[in-house]
Amino acid sequence: MGRDFRWLLASSWTSNVGDGIALAAAPLLIASLTSSPILVASGAVLQFLPWLVFGLHAGAIADRFDRRRLVMFANAARMIVLAALCVFIVTGTANIWVVLVVAFLYGTAEVFVDTSASTLLPMLVKPADLGIGNARLQAGYLVANQFTGPPIGAFLFAAGAAWPFLVEVVCIGFAVVLIARMASTPVPPRETEARTPVHTDIAEGVRWMWRNPPVRTLILIILVFNVTWAAPWGVLVLYATEHLNMGPVGYGMLTTASAAGGILATLSFGWLERHVSFATLMRVALSLEVLMHLAFALTTVGWVALVIMFVFGSYAFVWGTISTTVRQRLVPHALQGRVGSVNMVGVFGGMVIGQALGGVIAQVWGLTAPWWFAFAGAAITLLLVWKPISHIVNASVVVDEPETAE
Numbered sequence: 001m002g003r004d005f006r007w008l009l010a011s012s013w014t015s016n017v018g019d020g021i022a023l024a025a026a027p028l029l030i031a032s033l034t035s036s037p038i039l040v041a042s043g044a045v046l047q048f049l050p051w052l053v054f055g056l057h058a059g060a061i062a063d064r065f066d067r068r069r070l071v072m073f074a075n076a077a078r079m080i081v082l083a084a085l086c087v088f089i090v091t092g093t094a095n096i097w098v099v100l101v102v103a104f105l106y107g108t109a110e111v112f113v114d115t116s117a118s119t120l121l122p123m124l125v126k127p128a129d130l131g132i133g134n135a136r137l138q139a140g141y142l143v144a145n146q147f148t149g150p151p152i153g154a155f156l157f158a159a160g161a162a163w164p165f166l167v168e169v170v171c172i173g174f175a176v177v178l179i180a181r182m183a184s185t186p187v188p189p190r191e192t193e194a195r196t197p198v199h200t201d202i203a204e205g206v207r208w209m210w211r212n213p214p215v216r217t218l219i220l221i222i223l224v225f226n227v228t229w230a231a232p233w234g235v236l237v238l239y240a241t242e243h244l245n246m247g248p249v250g251y252g253m254l255t256t257a258s259a260a261g262g263i264l265a266t267l268s269f270g271w272l273e274r275h276v277s278f279a280t281l282m283r284v285a286l287s288l289e290v291l292m293h294l295a296f297a298l299t300t301v302g303w304v305a306l307v308i309m310f311v312f313g314s315y316a317f318v319w320g321t322i323s324t325t326v327r328q329r330l331v332p333h334a335l336q337g338r339v340g341s342v343n344m345v346g347v348f349g350g351m352v353i354g355q356a357l358g359g360v361i362a363q364v365w366g367l368t369a370p371w372w373f374a375f376a377g378a379a380i381t382l383l384l385v386w387k388p389i390s391h392i393v394n395a396s397v398v399v400d401e402p403e404t405a406e
Contacts, residue, residue: 001133004182005124011179012117013140015075018171020149024252025157025164026103027237029089032161033096037367041234041359046100047107048355051348054108058115059341060201063334067116067123068182074112075176081105082169089162115344119336122328131325135269138321142262142313150259154252205338208331214395215330215339217388218323219346221381225289226350227357228377232296232370234355235362239296243367246302257306261313269321278322279393283386285319288312290378297371326392 030043062070085102088094125133156164209215232239240251265272272281288311295308331339358370 001125001129007178007182008120009136011175012137013144014171015175016141016144017149018168020145021153021164022168024150024153028157028248029161030099031237037235037238037362038359039096041355043103045352045355047103048348048351050108050111051345054111055341055345056202057198058112059338060198062116062119062337067119070116071113071179072176074109075172077109078106079169079172082165086162086166115341118340122336127329130328131273134321134324138317139266142259150252150255154249205335208335209339209342214392218392219343221385223346223350224381226347227354228374230351230354231358231374234358239367244302244305250302254309257309258313261310262317265314265317279390281318281322282389285315286382288315290382293371293375293378297368
C-alpha cells in the first residue's frame with residue numbers, strides 16, 4: 001500500500017514493542033509498591049484520565065497541523081517522562097505517588113500520539129483498503145504490544161525494576177526515527193481557512209458526530225462496553241497473582257495468550273471480510289465478550305484463564321479492526337482528528353469509569369466481583385444494541401462502496 005504506509009507500519013510496530021513491555025512492567029511496579037486494589041486500579045485510571053481532559057483538544061490540534069510531526073513530538077515527550085521514571089527507580093526515590101504522577105504525564109503525551117497517529121492511515125490508503133490496513137496495524141499491536149512485549153517486560157522487571165522502562169525509551173526513540181522517514185502529511189484543509197478557536201473546532205466535531213446516527217451509536221457502544229470491560233481489567237494483576245496464583249510471569253502470559261488469539265484472527269481476517277458480514281462479526285464479538293466475563297468469574301485455574309484470554313484476543317481483534325474501519329469510512333478527512341478523539345474519549349472515558357468502579361468493587365466484594373459486574377452490564381447492553389449494529393454497518397457500505405451495495 002505504498003512506501004509511506006510501510007514506514008507508518010514499522011514505526012507503529014516498534015513503538016508497540018515498548019508499550020507491550022510496559023504493559024506488564026507498569027502494573028508489576030505499582031503492585032510492588034502497594035497491595036491496595038484501589039491504588040493498583042488508580043495507576044491505570046491516571047494513565048487514561050488524560051483522554052477525558054485533553055482528548056478533544058488533541059483531536060482539534062490534529063486537524064490543524066502536520067499529523068506526522070505531532071506524533072514525533074508527543075513520542076519525544078513520552079521518552080522524557082519514562083527517562084525521569086528510570087531515574088527515580090535507580091535512585092531509590094520512587095514511591096506509589098511518584099509512579100501515579102508519571103502515569104498521568106505519560107498518558108497525557110500518549111493522547112496526542114494516538115489521536116494524531118489514528119488519522120494517518122485514511123490519508124495514505126484508499127477507503128477500500130482501510131480494512132486490511134487496519135488489520136496490519138492491529139497485527140503489529142497484537143504481536144508487539146500484546147504477544148512479545150509483556151513476557152519481555154515481566155522478565156526485565158524481574159531483572160531490575162528500571163530495565164523495562166529504559167528499553168521502552170529506546171523503542172519509542174526508534175519509532176520516532178522511522179515515522180520521520182514518511183513524507184510530511186498534508187495539513188488538513190482547515191489550515192487554509194480563517195483560524196477559529198480550538199473550542200469552536202471541538203464543537204464542530206462533536207456536532208458532526210452527534211448528527212450522524214451510525215457514528216454516534218458506534219461510539220456509545222464502545223463507551224458502554226469499555227466500562228464493563230475495564231472494571232475487572234483494572235485489578236487483573238491482583239486477580240492473576242492472588243486469585244489464580246499465577247505469579248508475575250503468569251500474569252504476563254495472560255496478555256500473551258490474548259495476543260496469540262489475535263494473531264490467529266489476523267491470519268483469517270481477509271477471509272472473514274470476504275465471506276462474513278461486518279454486522280454478523282460485530283454481534284459475534286460482543287456476544288463472546290459477555291461469555292468471557294462469565295467464564296473469568298467462574299474459573300479458579302490458571303490454564304483455563306489462558307484459554308479464555310486466547311478466545312478474547314481473537315474476537316477483540318476482529319471487533320477493533322471492524323469498528324475502526326467503519327468509523328474511518330464514514331468520517332471526512334478534515335474531521336478525522338476530532339471525531340476520532342471523541343471516539344477515544346469514549347474508549348478511555350469508559351475505561352476510567354470502569355477501572356475506578358472495578359477497584360472499589362474488588363475492595364468491597366472480592367477479586368471476582370468485577371467480573372460479575374461486567375457480565376451483567378455487557379449482557380444488558382448487547383440486547384439493546386443488537387439491532388442498531390446493522391444500521392451502522394449498512395451506512396458505511398452505502399457511503400464508500402455504493403456500486404457493490406445490495
